[in-house]
Amino acid sequence: MTPPLISFVASPAVRARAAPLYRALRRIDPVHESPIGIWVLSRHADVATALRHPQMSVVEDNADESAFRLGFVNLLSRVLGRESEPVAGGSPYFQVFDRVMLFQDPPDHTRLRTLVSKAFTPRAVEAVEPRVRDVVDELLAPVVARGRMDLMAELAYPLPARIICELLGVPAADQHVIVDAAPALATGLDPKPMRTPAVVDAANRAIEGLTAYLDSLIAKRRRRPGDDLLSRLVEAEDDGDRLGHDELVAMVVLLLIAGHETTANLLGNGLLALLRDQHALERLRREPAMDRPAVEELLRREGPIQMSQRITLGDVVIGGRVIPKGRLVVLCLAAANRDPAVFEDPEALRIDREPNPHLAFGSGIHFCVGAPLARLEARIALRALVTRLPGLRLAGGRPSWRPSFTIRGLTRLDLAWHATGRAGLTGGRAGVAQTGGGR
16 A cells, blocks of 8 residues: 555645545555654545544644654655754644644643533524625625625635634634634644644744734633623633633634634535536536535535544454554545445435435544534525526636645636526625625
8 A cells, every 4th residue: 555655645636636545544554654654544444444433533742753654754855855844842732722722632632622512512503693694695796696706715715714703702803813723723733744844834933923813812812801702711711620721722723723724625526516517517406405415415525534543552453353542533525435335335425315424524432523514504595596496517727626635625616607697695684795705
């Protein structure tokens, strides 16, 4: 499996069409020890087990640095014409992300998740639905008569950005700070041996600007709380325990990435998959009530998060193999979500697939806290696009993919349709003035 994995690391084009590599991993070596010194899991059962295993940590500092075969990594870097990130950390980006609950084990994770989870209960998300419909209407209104748009710039990014910013209480005039920072922050999530200095530098610049803005916004909410999620996080208390300032910043950064960047890529990936499968597209157009299972199938087949990582806290048996303590383990969610042992005809896009036990949002204690909001936004936006834009089709050249390892997403997706002169409605209020948040 070494040559295909090298091609995956070396080529963004391979990463953009990685399904053949995932099939080979599952078939040839599903619990794979790579020459870099990291382990790769690709079967659904193994990935699900690792996601829930109590001896699997999300804290990168628990990794045994001596397990990385840096000689191979450095050789590969020279062959590819790039240098890998130094093993030593200490960058502003990682200083913030060390405090993000996504990278915390219990009991710290339990405490942080308890304080934020109340904001994303099904009832809380249901209350946001009218606003999501309104924002979709607002974003489609100026483009529908034009008959063309770049989905990523004009809807996929602005929609979740505006919703999460409004929930947090970020003023409309400041929402560009969030949108501009998010892509660089997300690419910093790649596994350690795959980060380059350029990626880390971009993430550092993004986090420094965002942190400066959040410092000011949090101070304002402490002085004058509002009816928004940030104010509730400032005041949140569980058994006498409140978030410190640095924890607040880290929590908001996580919510911005989870509530914005990944949802935007789900919309782009999902619509592209539908446009490439006219049978599925037409069925969703004829039966818009299929939007819920359709979103689950798009999460399975085209999920925005391709992989996650864990570090073994002791010797862990996965798939009949012993992974030693301190090893970095890459959990290939995208491969697990196309495992034929779990999903019949896994390469097919079946918008009525049920059951659909995909792992797109993870599993166990780190299951994505913002999953209900992401599902809601994707359901409303995709339903609006396929039912309200007649003759919807791809326009321009090939879709452009991001080079990230962890995030699968498009930089641009040009669309065209038969212009009608009016947008129709998703069910929200018509004629609401646009409030900003474009990209």
